[in-house]
Amino acid sequence: MNICNYCKKNKKLIQAHIVPKGFLGMLEQQKFLEVSFNYSYKKRMPIGPYDMNILCADCDKIIGLYDEYAKKILIEDIHLYKNKNLPIYSIPAHAIDYLKLKKFFISLIWRASISSRDAFKEVSLGYYNDVALACLKDERFLEDNIFAILVFKDGPNIKYQDAITFTASKLAEKHAYKIHFSGYQITIVPKSTDMRWVVEKGDESPQVLFLKKENDWTILELDQDISGKQNILDAYKESFRVK
Numbered sequence: 001m002n003i004c005n006y007c008k009k010n011k012k013l014i015q016a017h018i019v020p021k022g023f024l025g026m027l028e029q030q031k032f033l034e035v036s037f038n039y040s041y042k043k044r045m046p047i048g049p050y051d052m053n054i055l056c057a058d059c060d061k062i063i064g065l066y067d068e069y070a071k072k073i074l075i076e077d078i079h080l081y082k083n084k085n086l087p088i089y090s091i092p093a094h095a096i097d098y099l100k101l102k103k104f105f106i107s108l109i110w111r112a113s114i115s116s117r118d119a120f121k122e123v124s125l126g127y128y129n130d131v132a133l134a135c136l137k138d139e140r141f142l143e144d145n146i147f148a149i150l151v152f153k154d155g156p157n158i159k160y161q162d163a164i165t166f167t168a169s170k171l172a173e174k175h176a177y178k179i180h181f182s183g184y185q186i187t188i189v190p191k192s193t194d195m196r197w198v199v200e201k202g203d204e205s206p207q208v209l210f211l212k213k214e215n216d217w218t219i220l221e222l223d224q225d226i227s228g229k230q231n232i233l234d235a236y237k238e239s240f241r242v243k
Ligand SMILES: [Zn+2]
Pocket: 004, 005, 006, 007, 008, 009, 011, 055, 056, 057, 058, 059, 060
């Protein structure tokens, strides 16, 4: 018995997955993953993407619904949205359940933040732990700028697509978390108002790539794992250049 982080009740806690099972593919059977934090070498680690001390079964089930939705759109259906000429995926607004998808990303970073497992030690939301929980429980309106979501997809040439990493960083002068798993590079910015993207005249800011309510959503496919403002600006320009 222990206190569940979601319902705050004293309950039996279960094996709660941080990275949902549905995203792990073969890793789930292998029980280990090969990873390094900079992708320059491989290291075997026990997989353990779950935590025994964060959630009760009832609350894990609630969050599980967002996991299932995210898996459908990002793993099962993503191929439907591939552009024929450009390395981008365009998901029309009407095909996105914004609430479920946004809550998936919020729950992902929240789970990593409340977990004390080593793999997630760089993730510590502080004040935003409560904000995340309020968003998940519909006690707070979901805003594009709170837990702003930027997603890239690994191109076929990227090594270690299975690698799971959670790192803290800064992006355009804002605190950000970069997460990698299942062929996705996910950036979550707890508060993205006033991000400082300095773009050349006539260019659009990569800010348009963030997930926004009632907007079509563009996911770039990249041939390397990228972080940082300048790399993202460059990748954004490059993606729209027809080869
Ligand atoms: Zn609970």
